[in-house]
Amino acid sequence: MIAVRNGSRARARLVALGAHVPERVVTNAEIETWVDTTDEWITTRTGIRERRFVAEDEAASDLGVVAAERILDEAGMAAADVDVLIVPTASPDHIFPSTAALVADRIGAHKAAAFDLNAGCTGFVYALAQACALIESGIGRNVLVVGAEALSRLMDPTDRSTCILFGDAAAGALLVAEEADAQGVTGFLGFELGADGSGGHDLVVPAGGSRQPLGAVDAPGDACIQMNGREVFRFATRVMVDSCTRMLEAVEMGIDEVDLLIAHQANSRIIDHAVPKLGIDPERVLNNLDRYGNTSSASIPLVLTEARDDGRLEPGHLMLLVAFGAGLTWGSTLVRYEPA
Ligand code: UT7
Numbered sequence: 001m002i003a004v005r006n007g008s009r010a011r012a013r014l015v016a017l018g019a020h021v022p023e024r025v026v027t028n029a030e031i032e033t034w035v036d037t038t039d040e041w042i043t044t045r046t047g048i049r050e051r052r053f054v055a056e057d058e059a060a061s062d063l064g065v066v067a068a069e070r071i072l073d074e075a076g077m078a079a080a081d082v083d084v085l086i087v088p089t090a091s092p093d094h095i096f097p098s099t100a101a102l103v104a105d106r107i108g109a110h111k112a113a114a115f116d117l118n119a120g121c122t123g124f125v126y127a128l129a130q131a132c133a134l135i136e137s138g139i140g141r142n143v144l145v146v147g148a149e150a151l152s153r154l155m156d157p158t159d160r161s162t163c164i165l166f167g168d169a170a171a172g173a174l175l176v177a178e179e180a181d182a183q184g185v186t187g188f189l190g191f192e193l194g195a196d197g198s199g200g201h202d203l204v205v206p207a208g209g210s211r212q213p214l215g216a217v218d219a220p221g222d223a224c225i226q227m228n229g230r231e232v233f234r235f236a237t238r239v240m241v242d243s244c245t246r247m248l249e250a251v252e253m254g255i256d257e258v259d260l261l262i263a264h265q266a267n268s269r270i271i272d273h274a275v276p277k278l279g280i281d282p283e284r285v286l287n288n289l290d291r292y293g294n295t296s297s298a299s300i301p302l303v304l305t306e307a308r309d310d311g312r313l314e315p316g317h318l319m320l321l322v323a324f325g326a327g328l329t330w331g332s333t334l335v336r337y338e339p340a
Contacts, residue, residue, distance in 0.1 A: 001083040001111055001112060001113050001140060003083075003138060003139040003140065007138075008136065008137060008138025008177075009179060009180040010136055010138060010141070010177035010178065010179065010180060011135070011136060011177070011178050011179075011180045011188075012131060012132040012135040012136055012143075012175045012176070012177065012178075012187050012188055013175065013176055013177075013178040013338050014128075014173050014187070014188075014335055014336070014337060014338060015075050015175070015176050015338060015339050015340045016071050016072075016074040016075035016077075016173065016174040016339060016340070017074065017171070017172070017173050017301055017304050017305045017337075018067050018068075018069075018071035018073070018074055018171065018172065018173075018305055019067055019070065019169065019170065019171035019172075019298070019301060019302045019305040019306075020063050020066035020067040020070060020169070020170050020171070021052040021063070021168070021169045021170075021292065021302070022052045022053060022054045022058060022168050022169075023052070023055070024052060024053045024054070024055060025050050025051075025052060026050060026051050026052070026053050026167075027039075027049065027050045028043065028048070028049055028050065028164070031163060031164055034158070034163065035157070035159075035160035035163060035164075036160060037160045037164060045267075045269070046164065046165060046267045046268060046269070046289065046293075047267065047268025047269070047287070047289040048164065048165065048268075048289050048290060048293045048294075049290045049291065050290070050291060050292075050293075051166070051167030051168075051291075051292055051293030051295075052167050052168050052169060052292060053152040053167070053168055054150045054152060054153065054168045058150065059093040059150050059153070060089055060092055060093055060099050060148040060149055060150040060168075060170070061093045061099045061102040061103050061106070061148060063149075063150065063168065063169065063170035063298075064087055064089075064099060064103040064146045064148030064170045065103050065106045065107055066170065067146050067148065067170035067171050067172055068085070068103055068107050068109075068144060068146045068170075068172070069107055071144060071146070071172055071173065071174050072107070072144070072174065074174075074339075075174045075176075075339075075340060077142065077174065078108075079107045079108040079109040079110075080108060080109065080110060080111055081111075081142055082104075082109040082111070082112045082142050082143075082144045083111070083112060083113070083134075083139075083140030083141055083142050083143060084112055084113045084114070084131070084134055084139075084140040084143045084144070085100050085104045085109055085112045085113070085114040085115075085143075085144045085146070086100060086115060086116075086117055086127045086130055086144070086145045086146075087099045087100035087103060087114070087115075087117070087127075087145075087146050087147070087148050088116070088118070088119065088123025088124050088126060088127040088145065088147045088297035089116055089117075089118065089123060089147065089148050089149055089296075089297055090118060090120050090121070090123065090149065090151065090154075090296050090297065090325075090326060091149045091150045091151045091153060091154050091296070092116055092118075092148075095209070098114060098115055098116040099116050099148055100114035100115050100116050100146075101114045101115075103146065103148070109144070112144075113140070117130065119195075119325070119326075119327060119329045119331070120203065120296065120325030120326025120327050120328070120329050121264050121266065121294070121296045121297065121299070121323055121324065121325025121326065122193075122264070122323040122324060122325045122327065122329040122330055122331045123296065123297030123323075123325075124145065124147045124172070124264075124297045124299075124300045124301060124321075124323060125191070125300070125321055125322070125323045125331035125332065125333055126329070126331055127145045127147070127297075128145060128173070128175070128188070128191075128321075128333055128335070129191045129193060129331070129333070130143075130145075131143035131145050131175045132175065132187070132188045132191075135175060135176070140177075141176060141177040142174065142175075142176050143174075143175045143176075144172065144173075144174050144175075145172045145173050145174075145175065145301075146170055146171070146172035147169075147170060147171055147172055147295075147296070147297030147298035147299075147300075147301060148170040148297070148298065149168055149169060149170065149295050149296045149297055149298050150168045151166040151167070151168060151225065151294075151295070151296055152166065152167070152168050154205055154223075154225050155224055155225055156220070156221045156224035156225070156226075158221075159221065159224070159226075161227060161229050162224075162225050162226070162227050162229075164293075165266070165267070165293055165294045166225065166293055166294050166295070166296070167292045167293035167294065167295050168295065169295035169298040169299070169302050170298050171295075171298040171299075171300075171301035171302040171305055172298075172301045173301055173304075176340075187335065187336065187338075188333055188335045189253075189333075189334040189335070190250055190251050190333065190334060191247075191331065191332070192243050192246045192247040192250065192331060192332045192333070193329075193330070193331040194239075194243070194329065194330050194331065195327045195328070195329045195330075196327065196328050196329075197327065197328075199231065199232075199235060199327075199328035200326075200327065202227065202228040202231045202232050202235070203225070203226075203227045203228070203232050203325065203326040203327075203328065204225075204226055204227075204326065205223065205224065205225055205226070206223075206226060207222040207223045208223055232328070233267065233269075233270065235324065236266060236267075236270045236324045237270055237273045237274065239324045239330040240263060240271075240273075240274045240324060241273075241274050241277045241278060243322055243324075243330050243331065243332040244261070244274070244278055244320060244322050244332050245278070246332075247320065247322075247332045247333070248334075251334060253334070255278055255279050255280045255320075257318060258280065258284070258318055258319070258320045258334070259284060259314075259317035259318050259319065260284050260285075260286060260307065260312070260313060260317055260318075260319050260320070261275075261278070261280050261284060261285045261286070261320045261322070262285075262300050262304055262307075262319055262320070262321050263286075263300075263321075263322050263323070264296075264299050264300060264322065264323035264324060264325065265287065265288060265289045265292065265293075265299040265300075265302075265303060266289075266299075266324070266325070267289070267294070268287060268289050271285060271287055286303045286304070286306075286307055286312070287303070288302065288306055296325065300321050300323060304319070304337075314337075315337060315338060315339050316336060316337070316338065317336065317337050318334060318335075318336050319335055319336070319337060320332065320333075320334055321333050321334075321335065
């Protein structure tokens with residue numbers, strides 16, 4: 001892409017959603033055969049009943065390609081018209097090249113700038129902020145964000161505190177430029193984003209980077225997700241409420257004005273804890289943890305795509321999105337769903 005900044009007054013508008021999950025269903029009963037756990041423990045402690053895993057020959061980009069094509073179909077846009085493709089992911093195909101570059105090539109987005117964004121499970125909200133900024137600064141007009149995760153590849157199947165939680169999926173959204181004064185366009189009302197690296201060790205894949213190259217792995221678990229579940233749980237319950245509250249206060253809105261609350265799908269208990277604290281009607285809170293588990297950067301657009309398909313998400317709805325994850329990071333945004 002090439003951009004000349006000429007006093008753009010564009011606003012970003014979220015026009016389309018889409019998702020793709022791999023075929024293989026892994027039930028709690030199957031996990032009972034790997035580690036000392038029970039379906040009852042997993043269901044009551046997390047809300048998860050099953051999740052999807054990629055096949056042996058599949059990686060994050062394979063899921064991302066299908067999701068990207070579905071989003072563009074939904075919008076009626078050709079891949080050649082995408083200016084920027086952002087892939088938030090914590091489980092990229094490689095350290096480099098970026099998963100985004102691989103997806104862009106395969107869908108035919110040959111004009112697009114493409115890059116990955118790593119903000120753990122907050123990746124989708126961070127990527128929306130990037131996409132919004134690129135559009136509103138006049139750098140790109142059509143920005144595709146596709147969270148693509150194959151976390152099962154980074155999971156230790158002998159660690160019962162993590163192998164029950166994660167699943168694979170890709171999902172995302174298309175943002176387009178709309179003139180700022182166009183009627184009815186409200187786009188993104190704001191973002192509340194943060195990071196606290198002092199908690200980085202609480203959710204980490206220690207090896208495979210420059211700190212501990214794969215060649216220097218001592219224990220096989222070092223190349224897998226390691227999590228201090230209790231600490232992350234405490235952090236997540238706190239920031240989910242705080243971030244949403246700060247976001248609403250910043251735009252002087254009340255929770256009653258929000259049509260749907262969509263939290264990162266990490267654990268139903270985190271969402272259940274936040275709902276009464278935020279004072280939102282539980283009917284307006286989305287949750288599909290039972291079928292997909294924690295799909296990191298894909299979880300928010302995955303549950304949104306489902307809600308679009310079953311009619312719970314309607315054109316014009318104001319959505320409060322909130323996420324938290326490795327970094328530790330967190331973020332929320334208020335955005336209206338405005339399909340073309
Ligand atoms: O997306 C990024 C953000 N990630 C998250 O938000 C995850 C946040 N953390 C969690 O969701 C929860 O901490 C877990 C689901 C990981 C764990 O649930 P918990 O209620 O926090 O359990 P715990 O770690 O406090 O462990 C309670 C007990 C322990 O036994 P003892 O020490 O009390 O005897 C664990 O060993 O449960 C045991 N335990 C299990 N038991 C059966 C831990 N995992 C399992 C398991 N099955 N899978």
